[in-house]
Amino acid sequence: xxxxxxxxxxxxxxxxxxxxxxxxxxxxxxxxxxxxxxxxxxxxxxxxxxxxxxxxxxxxxxxxxxxxxxxxxxxxxxxxxxxxxxxxxxxxxxxxxxxxxxxxxxxxxxxxxxxxxxxxxxxxxxxxxxxxxxxxxxxxxxxxxxxxxxxxxxxxxxxxxxxxxxxxxxxxxxxxxxxxxxxxxxxxxxxxxxxxxxxxxxxxxxxxxxxxxxxxxxxxxxxxxxxxxxxxxxxx
Numbered sequence: 001x002x003x004x005x006x007x008x009x010x011x012x013x014x015x016x017x018x019x020x021x022x023x024x025x026x027x028x029x030x031x032x033x034x035x036x037x038x039x040x041x042x043x044x045x046x047x048x049x050x051x052x053x054x055x056x057x058x059x060x061x062x063x064x065x066x067x068x069x070x071x072x073x074x075x076x077x078x079x080x081x082x083x084x085x086x087x088x089x090x091x092x093x094x095x096x097x098x099x100x101x102x103x104x105x106x107x108x109x110x111x112x113x114x115x116x117x118x119x120x121x122x123x124x125x126x127x128x129x130x131x132x133x134x135x136x137x138x139x140x141x142x143x144x145x146x147x148x149x150x151x152x153x154x155x156x157x158x159x160x161x162x163x164x165x166x167x168x169x170x171x172x173x174x175x176x177x178x179x180x181x182x183x184x185x186x187x188x189x190x191x192x193x194x195x196x197x198x199x200x201x202x203x204x205x206x207x208x209x210x211x212x213x214x215x216x217x218x219x220x221x222x223x224x225x226x227x228x229x230x231x232x233x234x235x236x
């Protein structure tokens with residue numbers, strides 16, 4: 001009887017199903033465990049447990065190491081020669097300004113803002129050429145011509161376009177932007193985009209010495225910085 005019971009017990013042991021914990025992540029000795037059951041193989045079932053080792057460093061240690069890495073990066077940047085234009089060395093630089101006559105109620109204050117800024121930064125009046133064109137569409141062509149003359153260190157492009165009821169606005173706005181970009185690329189002289197593209201006249205006036213400042217003055221600052229960069233650092 002005992003032998004039979006032993007044989008029966010052995011048989012049950014060989015064919016028993018191993019009871020696993022529910023699938024998921026459990027903690028064992030304070031380490032996360034993923035329990036993955038394996039299908040019944042050769043009349044038995046087992047489970048595979050993957051131990052995910054926690055990071056060796058504490059969270060504070062990781063943050064501290066990241067700060068140290070950032071300090072090292074800043075230190076390496078300090079050793080690298082960095083080139084930038086100057087707003088304090090504008091004397092002796094020559095500028096061209098292309099202004100669209102269309103929407104002159106907006107472009108004229110933009111031009112005045114640009115001229116005032118040039119004066120504040122020691123650019124002489126005789127070192128500035130102003131060229132008027134019919135509309136923003138013609139700005140790119142004239143800017144390229146001025147750039148290729150090699151007389152100016154930067155060309156400032158001023159215009160104003162107000163959205164209307166047709167798609168004409170989109171066509172002219174895209175042409176003006178691509179024209180100014182092309183002028184700079186073809187001439188090798190910085191051409192600054194100071195063309196306003198607004199939904200209505202109120203927006204345009206607010207950006208021409210109104211509530212939003214004077215975008216012509218801001219564009220003049222960009223022109224000075226780029227002219228200085230090219231003249232003092234990128235002149236080959």
